[in-house]
Amino acid sequence: MFNVGIIGATGYVGIEIVRLLQNHPEINISTVVSHSFAGQKISDVYPNLKNVFDMECESLDIDKISEKADIFITALPHGISKEVIPKLIQRNKRVIDHSGDFRYKSVEVYEKWYNTKHGMPHLLDISVYGLPELYRDKIKDAKLVANPGCYPTCSILAIAPLLKNKLIKTKGIIIDAASGITGAGRNTTLPFQFCESSENFKAYKVANHRHTSEIEQELSFLANEEIMVSFTPHLVPMKRGMLCTIYADLACDKSAKEIIDIYKEYYKDEFFVRIMDEGKLPETKYVAGSNYIDIGIVVDERLSRVIVLSALDNLGKGASSQAVQDLNIMFGLPEHSGLTAPALYF
Template sequence: MIKVGIIGATGYVGAELVRLLHRRKDIRLTTVVSNSFAGQPFSEIYPAFRGTFDLVCDKLDIPALCEKADYFITALPHGVSTDITRELVQNGKRVIDHSADFRFRDRTRYEKAYKLTHGAPELLEKAVYGLPELYRDKIRNADLIGDPGCYPTCSILAIAPALKNGLVSTDNIIIDATSGVSGAGRKSDLAYSYCETDENFKAYGIISHRHTPEIEQELSFLAGRDVAVSFTPHLAPMKRGMLATIYMNLAKPVSRDHILEAYREFYKDEPFVRILPPGVLPETRFVVGSNRIDISVNLDERLNRLIVLSALDNMGKGSAGQAVQALNLMAGFVETEGLSPVGFFL
């Protein structure tokens, strides 16, 4: 059994982590940290856990926390996490970080996208990008994981087989993606209030969204050359779920069956990636509550264009679920342990 602590436990990602981990027999949640709710039982903040997980929230005290756990998952804002993660790693702890602070190999990309000076650039070389489908072996032995963003996960996994197999041009890749409101985190900003989001659908972060360089970084590694994308995120009036529609120009004419086989081969051993049959399109309701990503491959022969759609739960495979998948690998557990391939549906 391993001892795990969650820092930032009372946000949406933190609460989802508690939901996924609190009943595991091979994991003991020994500390949940929340400065805002320190001293209160977790079940008072989230009454669904009453009588099931009543652990009192700790304040942020790194020396004290280091006595309680060997693995930590941080669910903190960008920039806030850096010093905390550095101190945990220096104390020999293994950390999965949910901020963008350790997703980038190049600090200048991070600093430009997030308009912050990176506080621990020495850790960037040590950190592993936490996408198991691409970095499984590195994740197993890593001390620091930068858990990918939900938009990058949904986009990168949908594009990876096409780029890796040279099926598409690296130019003019267009990503239109839509997220549920929980993707913004647990906050009281007016833009995410009920009356602002209900029965409304809108784009945001046009041209300069900060997930763009993260997506480009990973796609460039896959392609072996620089890749630039047009990425436009949208907000939908739903609590959780994400759908991406991606347009790529074929490098040369090829059949849909050939492309479909390339995708199936690329993900043939992946427990949480489902390549849908021809003509079947992803829907968020079939993945919400799961650690699954559904991918659909479609060929527009008239325009010589590949259109790939992908859907995942931004709270599952897009954040907390993916962190648990990485934790399983790091701890030597079965990778799928505690993670459902089946969503809520209703």
């Protein structure tokens, strides 16, 4: 058994990792860290875990917890990680981080979009972007894995085959994305209260959401040229799930069937990427609670435009279960270990 510690275990991402790992056949949760609930059983914070996982939450004592695990998963807000991750790396621990602090290759881009000083540029040299379908070989031996954001995961995997096969024009890509409310974390601020979000559908951070830069970085690597996208996120009154609708102008004449065949070939070895047949489109209920991403494709022949729709669970493939997928790779385990459960559907 491999020992794993979870720092920030009582947030939505952290507790989803607990839910997944407590039943993993090869991994043992050896410590759970929570600033807000130190000294309490995690099953008192989340009663669904009673008699399933009753470990007591610890406070953040790096010296104490570092002896308990081989790899740590940190589910902390951006900026806070700089107080934790360098100390773990110094103690020769491997880390999977969920903040945006290590997803960028350019300090300047990070500081512009996050409006803060980075403070740890030396760690960017050793960090690996934690999208297995693109960086599996690097994740395997990485000391520091930066788990991608949910919007970038949903967008990048949906667009990647188009760029790699030069099927689209690289100017004018539009991404409309809608996320469940858990995408904001365990947040008590007014916009995420029930009466504010129920029976409501709204856009937010239009043209300036920080995940825009993360998407552009990875698409630029895929295309071998600078890519800029128009990205608009929306908040949907549901707990979990994400749907992206992506528009791009075709660079050549291709039917939907031809593009679908290209996608199926591109992702033929990817267990968690499901390409839908022509005429079928993804829905969040097909993926909620799972590590799958579903991708559907339509061609608007009148406009010579391809429309790609992708759906995943923002807490699953967009965060927690993708971290477990990375963890399996880092431990040399089968990539789908502990992750084969189907979506919840209801």
